[in-house]
Amino acid sequence: MSSETIIDENFKAPEPERVGEERGSFTRIAQELVFTVDHKKLGLMYIGSGLLFFVVAGLMASLMRIQLFFPNSKFLEPDVFNRFFTMHGTAMVFLVGMPIIFGFANYLLPLMIGTRDMAFPRLNAFGFWVFFFSGLLLYFSYLAAPGLYAAGSAPDVGWFAYSPLTAKAFSRGHSTDYWTLSLLMGGIGSIATAINIIVTTLCLRCKGMTLGRMPLFVWLFLVVAFLVIIAMPPLSACQIMLLLDRYLGAKFFDTQAGGSAVLWQHFFWIFGHPEVYILILPGFAIASEVIPVFSRKPIFGYPIMVAASVMIAFISLGVWAHHMFTVGMTSMGNTFFAISTMIIAIPTGIKIFNWLGTMYGGKIRFDLPMMFCIGFLFQFLIAGLTGVMLSVAPFDWQLSDSYFVVAHFHYVLIGGLLYTIFAGIYYWYPKAFGKMPSTKLGHWHFWLFTIGFHMTFLPQHISGFLGMPRRIFTYEADRGWEIWNQISTIGVFIQMPGILFFVGNLIYSYFKGEKAGDDPWDAWTLEWSTTSPPPEYNFAKLPEVKSRRPLWDLKHPEDPDWKFE
């Protein structure tokens, strides 16, 4: 009996029934999207709306880059520029990063652990809609924030909104309130989804799926969900305090009444730094699935990978003040946060070596997901090294709030997170839509985006060294910054067609792509055992697993993994 038939008999569901012609009509689709509690539809809705906000926030970044092309440029007014970098940062973190990673979690967790849905499907839908409307609320500020005072427009206080910029005296009108309420709402949605992830992972695993046999993807999302429920409430708390300050005259951040502006920084970064790991650990999750499959080897050092992830999460709760070296802390504080920040590089380094160890001696296939993962490894290494540089407090005193920092965290979030998101989308696209993404368009996407990305952000390290502060809307001609800014801006216009190829690929392959089959990559985790796209109930019969690679066991009954684990 061939492995195909074994998989068929064990897991595959009967062909879904076709439900008449009205299925494709617009109202029918809209109705399905609004009422659905299906984790796969919600997952795709998360990713889709995340990509939508990504395009909007990306366009804002491009306009800012155009403004910085020439010194003394008048393309954007200063206040417009302030709104743009605030909206760009806030949107990219809360409306792009978070929803897309939650989308991956929603779509894949139940499939990977072999169950039919998330633990609380309606809470799941609630989480999505709360996120979605918090995004609309944030952008609605462009229309509504002027309010009766006709003062202000979109928020312009930066994505970390340092006090006292947000005080009533300095931020008139309602712009800051839109920012606050949107983040408060989004936080509730994130916590709901995170609780759902924890419960699903701990309580709904299929028979035989012990914690030690869960795919690393699931492990990492469990860790991320724990970070979300611990790190998100501090953000909500400081937003509540800010609202009390602005509307009831509380004195939390009012320095003239004994309040402290630095306390806001502490509270914000107690959330803000774990947030960075909330965003990058899902990137690790995707890389940990893609790299083994395309190296044709099981992941190297599974238990160490799990331990390193837990360690990263744990240490990340104690490094927040490295964002605040320039505030002027005690030397004890500086030392503590410098050392804890350096220590976090150790588990991260372990992970990079384990991925390399997985690839070492493997039979590497350079398909699209693998290309993006290799890009991720290189770029994330650079990001990690500049991170360690910035953890040295005296170095940070020189370069804090300069373009060096901008370059550093764009290498983390684009070179690290976004590349793995691309890898993940290409990897699971056949599962979600039953069609293969086009390799040719994907190659255009990869090369244009990679060249553009490095052109944009590599020179920013140098302009940072030359003293260019972040968030300035223009600069004088004699600073020696022009050439670096100009290369940077040109890079954006190489990235843009890359993104067009990506979006084009998603649409083109949906209609014209090759049929994918159930397991196009010859992978090992449970989501590939059901049909592509999976039926609403995922598995006709719930699977049972005996090792970390259940599909390998089925395909190779003569040499199953469980003999060696």
Add this chain to the structure above:
Amino acid sequence: MINDPSETETPWRLPSPRKVGIISLIVTESALFTIFVVAYVFYMGGSLNGPYPSEVLEFPLFGTIALLGSSLTILAAEFMLKHLNRVGFLLWWGVTIALGAYFIYFTATEWWHLIYEKNLTISTNVFGSTFYSLVGLHLSHVFIGLLLLSTVWLLTLFGKIPKDHTEHIEMVSWYWHFVDVIWIVVVTVVYIISVRIPVPIS
């Protein structure tokens, strides 16, 4: 030859989703309270003008007894539920609700006193800001807990004791215990520690 693991393993057991869910909720709520407690502690003795905690705060004896006592009565109610004693359950659960409601009444009178007689509002000084936000956050949790308790009570009054819903009821009691534990922290920090700080001499 190693045996096929499925033949040797113990039966497959997983934790209850409700329990894991409520524990996660309690963890995330604790993180929220931690920040407000830290803010309170950070600003202790930081007010530039009065009134100060040692001048206006009195130990909320009856409120504390009511709230901590309600943690015991809810245990009694659960005991009755286990023995499927509907009247006993309604009685003890009702007493729990009454104690919770009394706590809210008690705090309301305390705040009335503070606002109208001692002139301490949320905008008076940092003590006012942190005091009302911390105690108020806890009060809002008591209120939510009361809503949950009342829902259970009314459902039981108009229906039967739902045998397959005992775990739901247990989860409500876990939340109520959590609200109690938070109150112990709040009382310690606000009414025991911060009132020891002397009024600054001006």
